[in-house]
Amino acid sequence: MTKEACKQIVLDIIAEIAPDEDLSDVKSEIKLRDQLELDSMDFLDIVMELRKKHGIEVPEDDYPQLESLDSCANYLIPKFEAVNA
Amino acid sequence: MELKSNDHFDAVIIGCGMSGLAAAIRLAMFGRKVIILEKHNAPGGLNSFYSFDGRKFDVGLHAVTNFVRPGVKGKPLTKLFRQLRIDRDEFALCEQKCSKVAFPDVELNFSNDFELLVSEIEKAFPNQIDNFQKLVKAIHDFNEFDLEDKDRSAKKIISQYITDPLLVDMLLLPLMYYGSAKENDMEFGQFVIMFKSIYQEGFARPFEGVRTIIKTLIDKYRDLGGMRKMKCAVKKIITQNNNITALELENGDTITADHVISSIGLVETLQLCNDQKTKAEQSNIGKLSFVETITILDKQPKELGWNDTIIFFNDWQNFEYQKPKELVDPRSGVICMPNNYQYENNNELDEGVLRVTAMANYDQWTSLDEDHYAKQKKIWYDTLALKAMSFLKPINNDSTNDKDKLDNLKKQTVYVDMFTPRTITKFTSHLDGAIYGAPNKVKNGKTHLDNLYICGTDQGFLGIIGAMLSGISMANYHILQKN
Ligand SMILES: Cc1cc2nc3c(=O)[nH]c(=O)nc-3n(C[C@H](O)[C@H](O)[C@H](O)COP(=O)(O)OP(=O)(O)OC[C@H]3O[C@@H](n4cnc5c(N)ncnc54)[C@H](O)[C@@H]3O)c2cc1C
Numbered sequence: 001m002t003k004e005a006c007k008q009i010v011l012d013i014i015a016e017i018a019p020d021e022d023l024s025d026v027k028s029e030i031k032l033r034d035q036l037e038l039d040s041m042d043f044l045d046i047v048m049e050l051r052k053k054h055g056i057e058v059p060e061d062d063y064p065q066l067e068s069l070d071s072c073a074n075y076l077i078p079k080f081e082a083v084n085a
Numbered sequence: 086m087e088l089k090s091n092d093h094f095d096a097v098i099i100g101c102g103m104s105g106l107a108a109a110i111r112l113a114m115f116g117r118k119v120i121i122l123e124k125h126n127a128p129g130g131l132n133s134f135y136s137f138d139g140r141k142f143d144v145g146l147h148a149v150t151n152f153v154r155p156g157v158k159g160k161p162l163t164k165l166f167r168q169l170r171i172d173r174d175e176f177a178l179c180e181q182k183c184s185k186v187a188f189p190d191v192e193l194n195f196s197n198d199f200e201l202l203v204s205e206i207e208k209a210f211p212n213q214i215d216n217f218q219k220l221v222k223a224i225h226d227f228n229e230f231d232l233e234d235k236d237r238s239a240k241k242i243i244s245q246y247i248t249d250p251l252l253v254d255m256l257l258l259p260l261m262y263y264g265s266a267k268e269n270d271m272e273f274g275q276f277v278i279m280f281k282s283i284y285q286e287g288f289a290r291p292f293e294g295v296r297t298i299i300k301t302l303i304d305k306y307r308d309l310g311g312m313r314k315m316k317c318a319v320k321k322i323i324t325q326n327n328n329i330t331a332l333e334l335e336n337g338d339t340i341t342a343d344h345v346i347s348s349i350g351l352v353e354t355l356q357l358c359n360d361q362k363t364k365a366e367q368s369n370i371g372k373l374s375f376v377e378t379i380t381i382l383d384k385q386p387k388e389l390g391w392n393d394t395i396i397f398f399n400d401w402q403n404f405e406y407q408k409p410k411e412l413v414d415p416r417s418g419v420i421c422m423p424n425n426y427q428y429e430n431n432n433e434l435d436e437g438v439l440r441v442t443a444m445a446n447y448d449q450w451t452s453l454d455e456d457h458y459a460k461q462k463k464i465w466y467d468t469l470a471l472k473a474m475s476f477l478k479p480i481n482n483d484s485t486n487d488k489d490k491l492d493n494l495k496k497q498t499v500y501v502d503m504f505t506p507r508t509i510t511k512f513t514s515h516l517d518g519a520i521y522g523a524p525n526k527v528k529n530g531k532t533h534l535d536n537l538y539i540c541g542t543d544q545g546f547l548g549i550i551g552a553m554l555s556g557i558s559m560a561n562y563h564i565l566q567k568n
Contacts, residue, residue: 017167017170020156039159041164041168045168048115051115060566
C-alpha cells in the first residue's frame with residue numbers, strides 16, 4: 001500500500017465523520033487538529049471507522065500516532081499490510 | 086419487535102429519552118447489538134409529546150438550547166450532529182426572537198447574539214461590566230467536559246467576580262430554571278455549561294416542536310438496525326460480584342447484556358439493583374419539581390403585543406430557588422411563547438401558546454385526593470396566569486383588578502392544560518417529580534457495578550442537547566473506547 005493510498009483512506013473517513021470540514025488542502029506533515037476542527041470524539045470515530053471498514057485495531061495508547069496524515073500513514077501501513085496478508 | 090427470554094445483547098439501554106436514544110445510536114453505528122427498553126409507549130421521556138382533543142402538545146420543550154448557526158464549529162450542537170451523523174437541517178431549528186430576565190425595577194434582554202446581553206448589563210449595571218467580562222473570561226477558560234471534575238459552588242465563584250447580588254441572581258435565574266438540581270446554587274461546571282448554552286449560544290425550536298427531534302433520532306436508530314422495545318420496563322437488575330448478570334423485565338422475561346447504560350436516574354437505577362436496599366440513596370433524590378400551565382390562545386401572542394420568546398421572572402426582593410413550602414411558589418418562574426420564534430417563510434403556529442412554569446412541592450401535590458387535586462390545579466392556574474400577565478403587556482388597559490385581568494385573558498383562551506409534579510412522576514418515573522434529577526451527579530457515569538453506567542439527567546449534562554451529549558459521551562467512554 002502506498003502512503004498516498006493510506007492517507008486517502010484516512011481523509012475519506014474524516015470526510016464521512018466531519019462532513020462540515022473542508023479537506024481540499026490538508027497538509028500531510030501538520031497535525032490534523034491544527035488545521036481542522038477535530039476533537040477527541042472525532043479521533044475516536046476515526047479509530048472506530050478503521051476497525052469497522054478495514055478491520056484495523058488502534059489501541060487507546062496509540063491514538064497519538066494518528067495526529068497527522070504522515071504519522072497515520074507510517075503507523076497504519078504495516079497494519080493494513082498485516083490485515084491484507 | 087419480539088424479545089425472547091434469555092436473549093443476550095452487547096448493550097442494553099434503559100430508557101428511550103434523549104440520552105438513551107443518543108447512546109443507542111452510537112453503539113448501533115459501530116455494529117453493537119443494542120436494545121433500548123422503555124417503560125412507556127411513547128419515546129422522548131421528559132421531553133415527549135402527546136395529543137389531546139385533537140391538539141398536539143410538547144411535554145416540555147420551551148427551547149432547544151446550545152443553538153449555533155451553520156458553520157460555527159466545536160460547540161456542543163455541532164459535536165452532537167457529527168457524533169450522531171445527523172444533518173443539522175433534520176432538526177429544522179429556528180432561532181428565538183428575544184428573551185429577557187425580568188426582576189422588580191430591572192430587566193435584561195438577551196438573544197442569540199451575546200453582545201445584546203453584554204450591552205444590557207452595561208446599561209443596567211455600569212459598575213459591574215468589567216467584573217462581568219472577567220467572569221466571561223473565567224467561563225471561557227474552564228473545561229466543563231472534564232468528567233473527573235470536582236463539585237464546587239457556582240454562587241461562591243460568581244460572587245468572587247460580580248459584587249452586586251442582584252446581578253448574580255439575575256444571571257443565575259434562567260440557568261437554574263433550565264438545569265439546576267440543587268437548591269439555591271449550582272455546581273460550577275454545570276453553571277458554565279448552562280451559561281454557554283443559554284447566553285453565549287442560544288435558543289431555537291423546530292416548527293413542529295420536539296417531535297421533529299425525536300423522530301430524527303428514532304429514524305436514525307432504526308436505519309442503523311437498532312432494536313427498541315416499548316412498554317417494557319426493567320423491573321430488577323440482578324447482580325453478582327459487582328456485575329450485572331441479568332435484567333428482569335416487567336413482563337417476566339429475563340435478558341442478559343455485557344453492558345447496561347441507564348438513563349432513568351441514579352437513585353431510580355440503584356433502587357432496581359437487587360444488591361441495594363429498596364430505599365438506597367434516598368437522600369440524593371432531587372427536591373425541585375415544577376408545575377406548568379399551558380394556555381391556548383385564539384390569536385398569536387404578538388397580536389397582544391407579547392413579543393418575547395421566553396421571560397424569566399422574579400418579583401421578590403431576592404431570588405429563591407428551592408422546594409416551596411406551599412403547593413407552588415409563584416414569586417418566580419418562566420413564561421414561554423413558542424410562537425415567538427423566527428420560523429421559516431414567516432410560518433406561524435396554528436394557535437397562540439402561553440406556557441408558565443413555576444417551582445412546586447411534590448409531597449403536597451401527591452397528598453391531595455382527586456377532588457382537591459382538580460381544585461388546586463384551577464386555583465394555581467389562575468394565580469400563575471395572573472402572575473404572567475403582570476410581566477406582559479395588558480390586554481385591556483382599563484382593567485385594573487385581578488378578576489378583570491383574568492377575564493380578559495379567558496376571553497382569548499380556547500383551551501387550558503396544566504401539569505404538576507404528580508404528572509411528571511407518572512409519565513417519566515423520576516422520583517419526586519424531580520425533573521433535573523439528583524443534586525449529586527455522577528459525571529463519569531460509574532456505579533457500584535462494573536458494567537452499569539448512568540447517562541442523561543444524573544450524569545449531569547441536562548436539557549435536550551445536554552442529555553444527548555451525555556448519552557454519546559457515556560457510550561464512547563465506557564463501551565466504544567474500551568475495546
Ligand atoms: C416540563 C419540562 C420542560 C422542559 N423544557 C426543556 C427545554 O425547553 N429545553 C431543554 O433543553 N430541556 C428541557 N427539559 C429538560 C429535558 O427534557 C431533559 O433534560 C431531558 O429530556 C432528559 O433526558 P434523559 O434522557 O436524561 O431522561 P428521560 O427523558 O427522563 O429518559 C428516561 C426514560 O426512561 C424511562 N424509564 C424510567 N424507568 C424505566 C424503567 N424501569 N424501565 C424502562 N424505562 C424506564 C422513562 O419513561 C423515560 O422515557 C424539560 C423537561 C421538562 C419535564
